[in-house]
Amino acid sequence: MGSNLFTRCSNRRKGKMRGIIKIRAILSTLLLIIFAIVVFTGIGLYFAPSGRIARETNWSFLGFDKWKLEYLHEISGFVVSALAVIHLLANYKMFIEEMKILLKR
Secondary structure (H helix, E strand, O other), rough: OHHHHHHHHHHHHHHHHHHHHHHHHHHHHHHHHHHHHHHHHHHHHHHOHHHHHHHOOOOOOEEEEHHHHHHHHHHHHHHHHHHHHHHHOOOOOHHHHHHHHOOOO
């Protein structure tokens, strides 16, 4: 009976850890995808001509005009910033331990 209780508690803890690991994996994947969007739009905006020239020539970067790139870059930048903060909060224990190792004299 005692080992059965231990098994149930152990299984519950494993289930909770799996949930936390899934959340961390989803956060990391979202960060990677949104970061790729920020990089993609940033490259496009780097090569974009000025506003008047872009408008007159109907300039586009892989199907996106300059204004769509700017909007997508701005929104995805805010999203990646928010996700980075959430990611740090979700992994704060590991982050603290890494900082202790890094700053150890």
